[in-house]
């Protein structure tokens with residue numbers, strides 16, 4: 001049986017809006033193809049000892065991030081080595097910010113990041129909250145991601161990182177430049193809770209495939225699954241977001 005190993009980083013501290021649902025999806029989509037996904041929880045003080053193929057870190061409040069960033073720092077060299085070796089990483093919101101160079105909270109506390117992503121985040125007074133639709137360009141085709149964001153941090157990308165996508169609805173990285181998330185090699189960061197992967201199963205496969213190719217060779221390809229139900233749910237969610245957006249701008253709507 002084929003096996004993948006995933007390190008779930010700080011699951012007890014970094015888990016907002018059901019971010020752990022992302023792990024459930026990864027495990028399930030592997031199981032449907034006869035692949036076992038072994039998940040290890042790695043929190044403060046634990047060893048990151050294992051030949052991992054994937055790592056996941058969810059979102060967290062500033063105070064949890066403060067606790068996590070100290071412990072994360074001591075893993076810097078090891079984690080960098082794993083990323084250089086092709087580890088596939090998915091990081092959501094607070095976890096995404098901690099993969100960057102630093103996060104300066106709105107209370108002016110400086111949280112050092114790992115610098116695995118060339119991004120920097122500064123907290124603002126007004127939180128950026130709401131539903132998000134993101135357009136992602138992949139090998140010539142376009143796909144949509146839908147999710148929910150709630151963050152004070154405004155993230156700016158440096159030249160080393162590419163945006164994950166562009167904003168159709170919502171704020172994204174900073175509410176100004178129209179970008180959402182970041183990617184660098186196999187490391188992906190995004191502000192999208194949701195949870196992200198249950199709403200966007202195509203993206204789960206997009207993460208699993210490089211991990212499987214690295215382990216089982218370039219010829220490996222994932223068996224397609226019937227995502228009819230999931231795709232219909234995503235389309236309905238996007239339609240609802242568009243509808244709300246449209247109604248907000250119809251003059252006189254509030255009087256009706």
Ligand code: GLN
Nearest residue numbers: 059060062093094152153
């Ligand atoms: N504490 C961070 C912020 O507010 C991240 C929040 C989150 O993970 N939702 O920017």
